[in-house]
Amino acid sequence: MTLDGNISRISEDDGEVLREIINTGNREAYRSVIPPEYFKDEVLPEGAVPELLASMDFYGFRHAGRLVGVAALTVEVEGVGRLRWMYVHPKFQRMGVGTALVRHLEEKAVEAGYTSMRLRTAEGAHWAISFYEKLGYGITGRNPRPWCADILMERAL
């Protein structure tokens, strides 16, 4: 099933819903991947939204007016975009929302003159690695961290 909806920029008015999607999505997905001593119950704490929105371009997928998925685009190095904060609310996963957001950000990246897109995910996040591989991203490296290795992925645009 493909959910109908539209994608637009996120503003501070969406701040609470943005936090709910990211914190709920993160809890449900990563509690079993990140060791408890490193796990943050709220990866996006109250008060952190304005600075985050000012630091990168956040987009949201809205279904029937409700924000159900988010993703952000920033610059990694000159000519290379970086996809960040990719979260779809658990109730709306496997409906094409994540795919629509990634493709939208790739279009914005091309418009900005980027020739490739990079991202990082967690080694144990097999669902995320499958998702990005299906979208054409390949693994380019592995960066060990105390809590779990980062898997680096990239796609030419």
Ligand SMILES: CC(C)(COP(=O)(O)OP(=O)(O)OC[C@H]1O[C@@H](n2cnc3c(N)ncnc32)[C@H](O)[C@@H]1OP(=O)(O)O)[C@@H](O)C(=O)NCCC(=O)NCCS
């Ligand atoms: C990863 C995530 C963004 C995918 O969003 P989504 O809207 O559910 O993805 P889509 O419906 O567009 O899925 C497209 C394809 O990706 C793959 N995929 C998506 N979720 C998957 C899962 N849980 N397990 C295996 N493959 C998966 C499938 O091939 C899927 O196609 P299919 O449904 O026809 O089989 C979403 O699961 C999520 O928010 N997870 C929690 C947060 C997270 O891990 N974010 C990534 C951080 S780097």
